[in-house]
Amino acid sequence: MVDIHSHILPGVDDGAQDIAESIKMAKAAVEQGIHTIVATPHHLNNRYENHKKTIIDRVAELNLIFEQEQIDLQVFPGQETRIYGELLEGYELGEILPINQTQYVLIEFSSNHVPQYTEKLFYEMQVRGLIPIIVHPERNQQLIEQPDVLYKLVKNGALSQITAASVHGAFGKKIKKFSQQLIEANLTHFIASDAHNTTSRSFRMREAYGMIQAKYGSEMVYLFKENAALAIEGKYVYKEPPERIKKKKIFNLF
Ligand code: FE
Numbered sequence: 490m491v492d493i494h495s496h497i498l499p500g501v502d503d504g505a506q507d508i509a510e511s512i513k514m515a516k517a518a519v520e521q522g523i524h525t526i527v528a529t530p531h532h533l534n535n536r537y538e539n540h541k542k543t544i545i546d547r548v549a550e551l552n553l554i555f556e557q558e559q560i561d562l563q564v565f566p567g568q569e570t571r572i573y574g575e576l577l578e579g580y581e582l583g584e585i586l587p588i589n590q591t592q593y594v595l596i597e598f599s600s601n602h603v604p605q606y607t608e609k610l611f612y613e614m615q616v617r618g619l620i621p622i623i624v625h626p627e628r629n630q631q632l633i634e635q636p637d638v639l640y641k642l643v644k645n646g647a648l649s650q651i652t653a654a655s656v657h658g659a660f661g662k663k664i665k666k667f668s669q670q671l672i673e674a675n676l677t678h679f680i681a682s683d684a685h686n687t688t689s690r691s692f693r694m695r696e697a698y699g700m701i702q703a704k705y706g707s708e709m710v711y712l713f714k715e716n717a718a719l720a721i722e723g724k725y726v727y728k729e730p731p732e733r734i735k736k737k738k739i740f741n742l743f
Contacts, residue, residue: 491525491717492518492694493588494569494595494624494650494681498528498547502537506683508554510635515555517687521695527567527588527721534571541586546566549689564669565589565721566607569624576607577613579725587619591723595650596621601630603638608645615646622720623649625683626676627668628660636667636734643676643731650679653697655683671703679720680713 496504497514505511514729518526528548548566555562556657570576579585580594594614597603598735611621623632623642626632626649632639643649651668658665671677680701682692716726 490522490694490698490714491527491690491721492523492682492684493527493567493593493622493679493717494529494683495526496530496569496683496685496690497526498527498530498544498551499562501530501539501544506529506536510686512545512554512558512560513687514684515558515560517696518684518692519560519562519681519704521682521692522684523692523694524561525563525565525718525721527565529567529569529588532568532570532585533573539568539586541566541568542583543673544586545590554651567595569595569597570598572607572610574604574610576610577617578619580619588622589721589723591720592618592620593622593648593720593723594731596647597624598626598629598631600628603629603631607642611642611645611647621677622679623647623652625652625655627651627655627661627664627671633663633667636670636674639676640672640674640704640731640733648678648682648726648728649676651677652683653693654683656680656697656700659693668733669704672701672709674732674734675732677733678713678716678726678728681717719721727733 499505499511545566568586655668684692
């Protein structure tokens, strides 16, 4: 299985703090059935700054370490890019790193809000051939309250990725329920771990897929797994026409 979102790169953000922790995470990933993982450190926030070239170099180093340790896990470079107005300028300057240098860019919003300029920026990204993948929309307060905002972005070509632990229920019932609604409304296209460690923010991929299998059947599992594999090769992913989440259902969350 392919995992397109993780913080396995050591010492660059709030994920693995050192090589020993990266190795621990790698072993946990393999145990989950993950053979390929994208290292997606936070691009910029108050504490970190991780640009394209450094990430690529560090991923190469990490692959060598895993080889020496005989861990069967291939790491690809990527980045979790916090949305900002000058994102395209950053891309031109070689700071932004789509997953495995494809056209797919992991985009993070702040946890409570979606900026006004998002629609315009996503449009401009797509004009340049870049496809935004919104990470963990199920954990964004504004999207929980106004899922139509996500509907519109997806309808206009954005993709989204929900976090395995959300599906599994680690972030609470409300987020679990909203994750299911996103799956049912074709508003999400990937499941990824967003693993930061092997304890509080671990992989949970096998557990999430187990639940998806039980609730939606193997076809849905196949679709998500296939999409992750297609994305890292820069291929088109499966998309069903998105639907709006009905208001009544939203009220049931609370
Ligand atoms: Fe993340």
